[in-house]
Amino acid sequence: MKRFLIGITLLSSLVAQAQFGRNCEVRQFKLNAFNPGMEYEMATGVNSTLDIRIAxxxxxxxxxxxxxxxxxxxxxxxxQNRYYHNFNGRQRRGRDIYGNSGNYLAPTVSVFSPGQRTVEGRVVEDLHGVxxxxxxxxxxxxxGLSFSVDVGAGYYVGPFKGDILPVANLSIGWIISEKRWCVGR
Structure with missing residues (x-):
């Protein structure tokens, strides 16, 4: 299971050879406050990015x-491999797309490393993922303020019976480094 999740992570990184888009930021680095950690987002196409978060x-x-x-x-x-579907509509309405401001659909993979813990009287250890x-x-x-929220469903795997459960992410933080390419400025 660990090898499968690591393989998916590496494959996602290799597929991310950027054909820099005209709508997406080429790259941006963010610090998150709500889920403390770091986030890196890079363009992989005209309206798509690869987002990597450690938090x-x-x-x-x-x-x-x-x-x-x-x-x-x-x-x-x-x-996450985000596809922003409304950049052109936002531009037509005079709205900003700076910092990849838009709505997106994304396949997502998360690997959690909680270590050993006790859940309902039994010891659970090892990685789990979704x-x-x-x-x-x-x-x-x-x-520089940036926020994103996404919701969906995912299949959880690990040292327990796998199941389809809700997935939700909230990131609130600051863009600390960026390489702009946006035409919607």
């Missing part, structure tokens, strides 16, 4: 008998 992330506890009601913070690596599809919104402002 302490809130997630469901998939080893619990009621996973949707049992949340915890776990160290996580999340990779792969799924999310729909999200990202907005960035001239001050």
């Amino acid at each position: 302490w992330q809130m997630a469901v506890e998939p080893a619990s008998s009621a996973p949707v009601e049992d949340y915890d913070f776990f160290p996580a690596l999340t990779i 792969g799924g599809l999310v729909y999200g919104v990202q907005r960035s402002y001239d001050s």
Whole structure:
């Protein structure tokens, strides 16, 4: 299982050979405050990016008998291949697309490394992960403030019975480094 998740992560990185787009930022580096960590987003096409996030992330506890009601913070690596579907519409309406401000659809893969923990009286250890599809919104402002939220569903795997459960991510932070390419400025 670990090899499969690591393989998916490496494959996503290799496929990310950027054919720099005219709408997406070429690259941007962000610090997140809500889920403390770092995020790197790079253009992979005209309206698509590869987003890599390393953070302490809130997630469901998939080893619990009621996973949707049992949340915890776990160290996580999340990779999303975002396709921004509304850049052109935002530009036509005079809205900004700076910092990849738009709505997106993304396959997502997360690997959580919580270490050993006790869940409902039994010891659970090892990595667990989720792969799924999310729909999200990202907005960035001239001050550098950036936020994104995405929700969807994914299949959780690990040292427990796999199951399809909700996936949600919230990132609030600041863009600290960027290489602009946006024409929607």
